[in-house]
Amino acid sequence: MLIKYEFLKILKRKSTLMIMAASLLLTAFLFGLPILQYQTYQQNRAIKGFEGIAYEKELYRNLSVPITEEYAAEIIGEYQALFENPENVGYDGNEKFLIGDAYWDFAAPREDLLNLLASVYDSPGEYSGLNKLPELNLAEGAMFYQSRNEKIEALLNTPSRNLSDNQKEYWRSMNSRVETPLQYGWHEGWEIILNSFELLTFALLAVCIATAPVFSGEYQSGTDAVILSGRYGRTKLVRAKIISSMLFGVLAFTLHVIVAFGLPLGAFGTEGWNLPLQAAGASIPYPFTFLQACLINMGVITLVLLAMIGLTLLLSAHMKSPYLVLTVLMPVLFLPLFLSPNGTDGAYNLTLFLLPYRAFIPEIGKYISYKIGGIVLDALSMRAVLYAVLTAVMLPLAGLGFRNHQAV
Numbered sequence: 001m002l003i004k005y006e007f008l009k010i011l012k013r014k015s016t017l018m019i020m021a022a023s024l025l026l027t028a029f030l031f032g033l034p035i036l037q038y039q040t041y042q043q044n045r046a047i048k049g050f051e052g053i054a055y056e057k058e059l060y061r062n063l064s065v066p067i068t069e070e071y072a073a074e075i076i077g078e079y080q081a082l083f084e085n086p087e088n089v090g091y092d093g094n095e096k097f098l099i100g101d102a103y104w105d106f107a108a109p110r111e112d113l114l115n116l117l118a119s120v121y122d123s124p125g126e127y128s129g130l131n132k133l134p135e136l137n138l139a140e141g142a143m144f145y146q147s148r149n150e151k152i153e154a155l156l157n158t159p160s161r162n163l164s165d166n167q168k169e170y171w172r173s174m175n176s177r178v179e180t181p182l183q184y185g186w187h188e189g190w191e192i193i194l195n196s197f198e199l200l201t202f203a204l205l206a207v208c209i210a211t212a213p214v215f216s217g218e219y220q221s222g223t224d225a226v227i228l229s230g231r232y233g234r235t236k237l238v239r240a241k242i243i244s245s246m247l248f249g250v251l252a253f254t255l256h257v258i259v260a261f262g263l264p265l266g267a268f269g270t271e272g273w274n275l276p277l278q279a280a281g282a283s284i285p286y287p288f289t290f291l292q293a294c295l296i297n298m299g300v301i302t303l304v305l306l307a308m309i310g311l312t313l314l315l316s317a318h319m320k321s322p323y324l325v326l327t328v329l330m331p332v333l334f335l336p337l338f339l340s341p342n343g344t345d346g347a348y349n350l351t352l353f354l355l356p357y358r359a360f361i362p363e364i365g366k367y368i369s370y371k372i373g374g375i376v377l378d379a380l381s382m383r384a385v386l387y388a389v390l391t392a393v394m395l396p397l398a399g400l401g402f403r404n405h406q407a408v
Contacts, residue, residue, distance in 0.1 A: 002240035003247070006214075010248045016210040020252060023206035024259060030199045031260045034192050035267040043104040053268055057186055059109045064185035071181075072117055072142035076133055079114060082106060083134045095131050113184060120148040120282045124155045145180055148282050155283065155367060162345040167369045170376040177287035184279050187272030190290035191280050192264040197297060198360045201333060203256035204305055207249045208312045208329050212322035214245050215313065215398070220321055238399045242313060246395075249309045250302070257298065277364060284365045297362045300380055303387035304359050308333070310394030317401030333357060344368050359383045 010016055039048040040056050047055050065071060082088050088102035098107050107114065107130075114130055121132045136142070152175055155161070156168045163171075213220070273291040277284045286293065311332070315325040336357040341349040344366050352358055353368055368379040377385065 002236055003244050006237075006240045006244035007248055010210060010214065010244060013210070013213070015213075019206045019209050023203055024256060026202055027199070027256050027259050028263065030202075031192075031196060031263045034196075034264060041108070043101075050267065053188075056188070057269065057271075060186040063110065063113055064183075066181040066183050067117075067144065068181045069141050069144055072144040073138055075110065075113070076117060076136060076142055077138055078106065079130075080134050080136070080138070096134065097130070116184070116279070116282055117142075117144065120144060120151050122151070124151065124158050149175075152283055152285065160343055160345075161367065163367070163369070164371055166374065166376050167371060170369060170378070171285050171367055174287065174378075175285040178276065178278060178285070179287070182278045182282075183275055185272055185275055186269070187275050187279050187290055189264045189268030189270065190272050190275075190294065192268065193261060193294055194280070194290070194297075194362055194364070196260070196264075197301065197362060198357060200253075200256060200260060200301065201337075201357050201360055203253055203260075204308055204356070204360075205329075205333055206256075207252050207305065208308055208333070209322075209326065210252065211245045211249060211309055211312050212316055212325040212329070214241050215316040215401070216319050216322050216325055217316075242395055242399055245309055245313055246306060249305060253302075253305050261294075281365050285367065286364050293362060293364060296380060297360075300383045300387070301360055303384055303391065304356055307387040307390040307394065308356060310391050310398060313398035314394045314401060317398045353379055354383060354386055359387070 035053075036049065038052050039046050040052040041047070042055075046052075082098055082102045083096065085102070088098055088100060090097050090099040097103075111130075114133065118128070118130050118133050121136065122128055152171075156163055156171055272279070274289050277286055277288055277290060277293055279290075288296065308329075312325060312329060315328055316322065319325050333356050336352060336355040339352055341352050341358075343349050350368070350370060353363060363379050366379075370377045370379075370382045
């Protein structure tokens, strides 16, 4: 009964209803933008919105294939053959490229796939687009998977990454679990979600604003003396406040996630949930499908959410006003928004990747890892461990802070 009472107390505040409504509208707007802004092209026009999405999905019906060595060699060979006709080739003084019907009939519908294939032949840090494909030697085949493994090995040995032997072996082992041949196909909805997770930070802020008055609101209204002098004021009621805050936070955040996931998947379709992440980037080392990656990152984000609720309650138990709580939370949440990593190693970068805003971003292609003694953890695992520990520490401290409060 106490948990139900405290839950409804949070839910029925006018401030809670207002911030949740505003936050849901903002989430819908931000995750709806890719739908509104989506456009693709035909030779004589741009196709926007749902019409463009339907057009692209239809094109992908012929591109949902396993990328075997034979298929890679075949499609690259067809691309190269088009350059043999001078009428198909344009030149801007630096590079040659397809023009006219050769581009619109062959390259344009396959551009994402061709870029995926071409990316494995680039050196680390090099982005040459399709420029290398016309000159690629196919005498021994495309050697797509050998080139992919060589690029990943080159990435691991890049001096700026400063990876230890244990870290390199960790990533090699993970990459060895990627199943080949890679399956390719339509995955736009899932890729949008993976690239937009940080937008859920606003939902996290809304939850923190709603739970900020849980303890400090009692101080502000003067009811702390009554509560703390009651029979269960320092025991069951404290636990009820914490549990109800966590329950409210999880349910409110889940509602935001349903909106955030529902819009792109509703517009672009759920196709691609079982495709490997490598369909979005050949050098990605994680052996996950798009659905698995989204669920794993959501698990990490949920732990971040619980830890931030714990921090909010801890501050609320020690501050006399919810507004003071927010003055601390706002920089914690959004300061990383204005800080950019300058690499993937070093104390600054590794710390930045663990802060709440950055912890929402999966960083699945950056080979970020943490070495603790002889143990190596990737960014997702490290975040999960860190925020689970922070939650376990801060929630009891929050309860203790309110119990030890001296009412005036």
